Amino acid sequence: MRKNPVATKAPAEQVVKDIRRAMRKLHSSEEKIRIVLSGLRGEDSIAELCRKEGIAQSLYYSWSKDFLEAGKKRLAGDTARQASTGEV
Template sequence: MKTPKKKTAENFIKDIRRNTRRIFSSEQKIQIVMEALRAEMSVAELCRKYSINESQFYKWNKEFLEAGKKRLAGDVTREATSDEVSELKKENQSLKVMIADLVLRYDIVKKSLDMLD
């Protein structure tokens, strides 16, 4: 039988940090990277200001620059969000129904014209 693992103060603090981790929006990440590009303060100061790790900042910075490089190179493809995909699927289904209705109407008109001849 296993005995429950004792929580040390260090583990307790790590758990609190894990559970209260801040989630930054893409706009916030861009703002932080742009602030660093203005070079008004060092990266270390900026990271302290926003309570982020320097490695996290450099990851955001690299992603930001790579996205800009792709865009400038003409790579304008992007991944659609799930909302966009579901909206396109609904529109596609609606268009299919409209086409089916038009084909049926066409067949009816064609048959009625054939009967007149």
């Protein structure tokens, strides 16, 4: 009698999810700014830039949107921020 393949599949799927989660690259804010500015320069297409950097195009566009929104707030004079404990 064969075991149910669904019952043995669940732990394997969890292992794959754990491996993918551990392999995610965390980009620093400086790297994000560099990538977005490179895309705004327009020297390469966004698809080519994302392929070189190893990121999804949707991730690039969300970073770009965040970057431009932050700039818009800064230019509007909305510079209020919370002081960190090191600054106090």
